[in-house]
Amino acid sequence: xxxxxxxxxxxxxxxxxxxxxxxxxxxxxxxxxxxxxxxxxxxxxxxxxxxxxxxxxxxxxxxxxxxxxxxxxxxxxxxxxxxxxxxxxxxxxxxxxxxxxxx
Amino acid sequence: xxxxxxxxxxxxxxxxxxxxxxxxxxxxxxxxxxxxxxxxxxxxxxxxxxxxxxxxxxxxxxxxxxxxxxxxxxxxxxxxxxxxxxxxxxxxxxxxxxxxxxx
Numbered sequence: 001x002x003x004x005x006x007x008x009x010x011x012x013x014x015x016x017x018x019x020x021x022x023x024x025x026x027x028x029x030x031x032x033x034x035x036x037x038x039x040x041x042x043x044x045x046x047x048x049x050x051x052x053x054x055x056x057x058x059x060x061x062x063x064x065x066x067x068x069x070x071x072x073x074x075x076x077x078x079x080x081x082x083x084x085x086x087x088x089x090x091x092x093x094x095x096x097x098x099x100x101x102x103x
Numbered sequence: 104x105x106x107x108x109x110x111x112x113x114x115x116x117x118x119x120x121x122x123x124x125x126x127x128x129x130x131x132x133x134x135x136x137x138x139x140x141x142x143x144x145x146x147x148x149x150x151x152x153x154x155x156x157x158x159x160x161x162x163x164x165x166x167x168x169x170x171x172x173x174x175x176x177x178x179x180x181x182x183x184x185x186x187x188x189x190x191x192x193x194x195x196x197x198x199x200x201x202x203x204x205x206x
Contacts, residue, residue, distance in 0.1 A: 007199075008111075008113060008194065008196055010111060010113065010158055012146055012158075014205075043115055043154075043156060044156070045148040045149050045150045045154055045155050045156040046148055046150060047148045047149060048151075051146075051148055052148050053146060053147070053148040053156040053157075053158060054156075055113055055115075055156060061199070081204055081205075085204065085205060086205055086206060087203070087204060087205030087206045088203065088204050088205065089201065089202075089203040090201060090202050090203065091111065091198050091200075091201040092198070092199050092200050092201065093111050093196035093197060093198050093199060094196060094197045094199055095194050095195070095196050096110075096164070096195050096196060096197055097194075097195050098192065098193060098194040098195065099192075099193050100190070100191065100192040100193065101184055101188065101190060101191050101192075102117075102184075102188060102189055102190030102191060103189060103190045
């Protein structure tokens, strides 16, 4: 991820509850996202209290729109609104600079 | 957070282990960040396996630099490198657009 500029989608969410159906769909969407043009990476963390933050990384804003409009992903988003998410916030960001520490 | 543009700092980390000293310092830094000019908000999630994502939001890149160079925060960062973090990655991002769902 050492391009001059790339994009991050910060997805902050609160689940209604943890369920196996959600976990299976999340896993399926992770695999599907990896096949999309411009996909650079994904990371995720969730507290025991159902609050989570996921960040996906993409080469361009168009790549993000293409992923948002991917047909199987649209169905997953509908399930998410109806069944799984109490709420979520999405922020599309341009990564300006970065640094790191450790292994 | 409905400014035309603002900034996000994505802080992804892996702890060596969970300890009370770290939790106390994290709480102290949360309170201190809130007092800094340009602070807009903070959210955080951590898995049981010690992998976490925190995102703080700021009005300008200068606000982010000021927070990075705040004297008590510098000490906390040193403790973090020496004692608490196995690794971390920091990404400074400009928020381009956003949307949300639910309560």
